Amino acid sequence: MEDILHVSYGQNGLEMVKEPLGAIDAAARIPAGSRIGLKPNLAVARPAQEGATTAPELVEGVIQYLQGHGLKDLAILEGSWIGASTKQAFQVCGYVDLARRYGVDLVDLQKDGAHTRSIEGLDLRICNAMNDIDYLVNFPVLKGHCQTKITCAHKNLKGCIPNEEKRRFHSLGLHRPIACLNKAVHSDLIVVDGLMGDLDFEEGGNPVQMDRIIVGTDPVLVDSYVARLMGWEPGDIPYIGLAEKIGVGRVFGPSSEVVVLNAEHTTARIKPTRQVQELARYIEENQACSACYGSLIHALGRLGERGLLHRVPRSIVIGQGFQGQGGRGFGVGRCTKGFDSYVKGCPPTAKAILDSLQDHLE
Numbered sequence: 001m002e003d004i005l006h007v008s009y010g011q012n013g014l015e016m017v018k019e020p021l022g023a024i025d026a027a028a029r030i031p032a033g034s035r036i037g038l039k040p041n042l043a044v045a046r047p048a049q050e051g052a053t054t055a056p057e058l059v060e061g062v063i064q065y066l067q068g069h070g071l072k073d074l075a076i077l078e079g080s081w082i083g084a085s086t087k088q089a090f091q092v093c094g095y096v097d098l099a100r101r102y103g104v105d106l107v108d109l110q111k112d113g114a115h116t117r118s119i120e121g122l123d124l125r126i127c128n129a130m131n132d133i134d135y136l137v138n139f140p141v142l143k144g145h146c147q148t149k150i151t152c153a154h155k156n157l158k159g160c161i162p163n164e165e166k167r168r169f170h171s172l173g174l175h176r177p178i179a180c181l182n183k184a185v186h187s188d189l190i191v192v193d194g195l196m197g198d199l200d201f202e203e204g205g206n207p208v209q210m211d212r213i214i215v216g217t218d219p220v221l222v223d224s225y226v227a228r229l230m231g232w233e234p235g236d237i238p239y240i241g242l243a244e245k246i247g248v249g250r251v252f253g254p255s256s257e258v259v260v261l262n263a264e265h266t267t268a269r270i271k272p273t274r275q276v277q278e279l280a281r282y283i284e285e286n287q288a289c290s291a292c293y294g295s296l297i298h299a300l301g302r303l304g305e306r307g308l309l310h311r312v313p314r315s316i317v318i319g320q321g322f323q324g325q326g327g328r329g330f331g332v333g334r335c336t337k338g339f340d341s342y343v344k345g346c347p348p349t350a351k352a353i354l355d356s357l358q359d360h361l362e
Contacts, residue, residue: 003255005216005225008262009291013058013195013213018065019261020215026189027069030135035073036066037133038104041141041156041193043081044203045092049270052204054139054193056094058213062137062191063102074102077129079109079159082166086110114162119180120246122172125165130185138187138219142210142226143197144301148174149237151202152226153190153219154182179242182219190222191215194229199275199301206275208297211290220249221256228252229295231302231350269293279304282312286321292333292347293318299353311361330360 006020021027030036040054048055063074076099080086086108090096099106107129114125130136140156148155155178158166169177192214199206210229216222220243224234234240234251244251269290272280279300285293296318303309317339318332326338332353334346343356 004257006259009212014061017061021065034134037136038076040139042078042089045089046204050204051198051207053093056098075105077107082163117184119184122180135188138190141197142194144200145202153222175238178239182248206273208294209290210294218249220244224252228349228351231298231354284315284317286319288319295350298350
């Protein structure tokens with residue numbers, strides 16, 4: 001695994017994803033004749049713009065790239081969460097049409113049998129179809145989770161276990177079995193859908209537009225990086241440290257590298273939900289890109305959880321329209337460097353914004 005991540009910004013997932021794949025020469029890493037599994041997050045039957053599921057155009061871009069390099073044996077695999085229908089999710093989320101157009105197998109893991117893999121003294125039941133996969137592409141969504149705070153690369157593999165095992169994971173406290181699952185089922189390539197993810201809930205409904213994709217090969221590196229994007233420290237998510245401890249990967253640190261392939265941040269945004277609108281009341285925005293704005297929304301969400309929103313300065317300024325301006329106030333991002341207090345970065349992480357805001361409040 002490499003201590004490097006590639007990030008691209010924009011709104012056209014189909015084209016955006018091809019640049020990082022080319023940058024790492026992903027096709028050259030896959031042995032000829034491999035059966036390639038594509039594992040999106042389709043926990044529920046809701047379209048990607050609601051913040052819960054992987055955008056089909058992102059998977060389509062990877063399919064185009066792989067097939068263009070002669071890699072034809074592809075399968076989209078998923079097992080939706082308990083109480084939801086994978087078949088319905090495939091249909092509602094656009095994957096039935098996608099699979100038909102490109103001749104890709106569509107595998108409902110809820111209807112599959114299972115076998116046992118023993119990891120670190122813990123027996124895990126894994127869907128049988130995973131035995132046939134030689135190379136796995138993991139497509140998590142960058143979003144919040146009501147129990148584990150975030151859900152990304154590690155937790156997306158829960159779709160590869162049967163429903164009764166998903167129930168058992170909860171009885172085991174989630175974090176240790178999730179870490180062990182990522183050693184039992186290896187993600188060879190991770191393509192994070194950071195285009196639209198939910199603020200704090202895995203089922204969607206409060207999408208925060210982040211306009212980015214993240215590509216890496218190490219789930220620990222990916223999730224520890226994503227944690228900060230959403231306003232957490234990696235240590236706040238126990239399965240990240242547990243996975244590092246058992247050799248799944250390495251936590252993002254000073255030696256890690258982020259390569260930005262497309263620094264053009266778009267400004268077109270979706271209409272916010274009521275919850276996001278409540279957080280936006282604290283923001284004075286002028287031509288802010290979605291990547292920066294989304295980080296600020298996540299930071300304010302974390303402040304709200306700590307009961308500190310009432311102390312936030314009004315207003316927090318953000319956006320390209322503040323370039324060259326200054327004065328008293330709190331700014332977010334490189335465009336606001338003329339203000340008395342501002343958070344560096346283009347875009348800064350939610351954790352950086354959160355830390356600066358708390359320092360400012362104190």
